[in-house]
Amino acid sequence: MKKDFELEKVFDEYLEGTTPPSERVTEAAKNSIKNKKTVFTALKGALIAIASVISACGTALAMYFTPTAIGGLIDSGGSGGSSGAVQEINYYDQSNLSSSSLDIYSSGTPEGIDFMKNVYLASNCSVNSVDAYYNGETIAYVKAEITASVNSCRHETVIYAEYAAENTACELFREYYDGYTGYYKGHVFLYLDTEDNGEYVKKMVVEKNGVSYYVCVTSSDVYAYRTWLDLILK
Amino acid sequence: MTDGDKQKLNNLICSVARGYADCLDGICSIAGNRMYAAAYAIVGDRANAEDVVSDSFVKIARFAKRYDATGDPLGWILKIVRNTALDFLRKRKRRAEASTEEFFSLTDDSYSPEKRETAIVLEQALKKLDDGERRVIYYKYYLEMTVREIASAARLSRSSAQRLIQRAEENLKKLLKGETND
Structure with a gap:
């Protein structure tokens, strides 16, 4: 316009x-x-x-350098991770999914999003929406949009919790699997770094107990992502 | 701002990305007034507005490599200013963008004498809009936001945001022409 x-x-x-x-x-x-x-x-x-x-x-000394494998515990999520996901992912189309608002305190709430109750209770967080997306009667994924203030920095965060079969994901999450591999407190995750109007944007995917969590954090704090990984992986 | 100026801004940002630090002065000469006005509208005083603009330039230097050259350079810069100003207020535990009347109070003693009279007419017309109309005018004409961004910031649907913008523009034009009763 x-x-x-x-x-x-x-x-x-x-x-x-x-x-x-x-x-x-x-x-x-x-x-x-x-x-x-x-x-x-x-x-x-x-x-x-x-x-x-x-x-x-060089002529006086003969030295052999064997490259050592540097890997393992990098608290990366910053640069230094290795690129690309290794597993094949089968993507399903999201256009057939229906959605409705979700009350996380109701009996129909799926596993793996109990951490949202802490978010609701926190004085520095505002939950803007929680919606469930259904494939027929089954929840495909839950989406939560949150605004938080942590150490005087705003976090705009979207968290998706997906309940799909192994190596299956919604088409919506395809870009998350193009990320770099990082490690955080013993957990492997994939991440992508971009920016939006001068703020850091980090997109991550991490799995826990069969649930895939896709997290997009926008903040002026480059380490904002840690808050949300701590929340999900605790 | 003319298309020519926007193209210059685009080129200057790309040059900053390649390490040409002095191009930041070029950006300041084209967009400095608007950056300052956007910062001032949020933080409310000159010294803090200058600090916000200075911090915004640091971010422009840092993120210039990630700038999308097909996008709107002025919109990109002004969003950086807005986010920097809002962070500034948060760090000082002050409420952000509380009153829309503060957005359009630029005609202080330092304002250009030649443009002052027209500016005061605009400010008085803006005061007669309702709060919602004034806010979308601020988003669109100060911060160069798109309809999608305005809808998100104002927590409206896209169609509602479009209608509100249209209504605000029509009312403001009528007020500027003196066509409505006070």
């Missing part, structure tokens, strides 16, 4: 009449770019110097 042409001109004039911010507003940002370049240049220089020393010693 385009802006009204007349009003757009009026607002352009109005907003341009403000005193512009001072020149110093870009200083910190420019320094952050220049400092990154300085560190990279210094590191590059150091690596070249080291390489020169090694090659000078």
